[in-house]
Amino acid sequence: DTEVTQTPKHLVMGMTNKKSLKCEQHMGHRAMYWYKQKAKKPPELMFVYSYEKLSINESVPSRFSPECPNSSLLNLHLHALQPEDSALYLCASSQGASGGWTGELFFGEGSRLTVL
């Protein structure tokens, strides 16, 4: 199984809603990532989890809250978002981070978020 599965594929939410994005991988990877991608732009790193601990937070606003319940699952909790947060949110995994980092990421298909 070489897939990273993300749900939902599409999400529309109001600025006062609370929602979550979910990501799952069964490749035994120990590092998982959230990226944000705006149209016609490269992905921007948001968070990195290594061995289920948050290792990188790229100064992301607190209205985005990541969670890694176990080594296979990664969530992104969303609350009080702004319309400019509308984007494609990509989850990725890799075999390792830090000392095990090779640059090879496995991406999911993304969750397209629209904030009204």
Added chain:
Amino acid sequence: GNSVTQMEGPVTLSEEAFLTINCTYTATGYPSLFWYVQYPGEGLQLLLKATKADDKGSNKGFEATYRKETTSFHLEKGSVQVSDSAVYFCALTLTGTASKLTFGTGTRLQVTL
């Protein structure tokens, strides 16, 4: 700082044409270099990589050679297909940058019959 510069797109080619997408980089150390591809409606996939100077990465008919003297990693394919239509991202990472990839802005390739 570290950065990756790619040629502006879109690149439009006829099927079976030769493809070159230029990529140059600036890095403070000795980076590993990558090409990722994003097909419509999908996430990114690693296409090929090279970890040191003069290495050639190859996959699915695509090739790129790590040129330290010109700080380049140009992507080439001898004969493109309609199914190659996608956005191509050049990227680098440095040892010790702990899980960070620096991406270029992406180049959209459109292949027509």
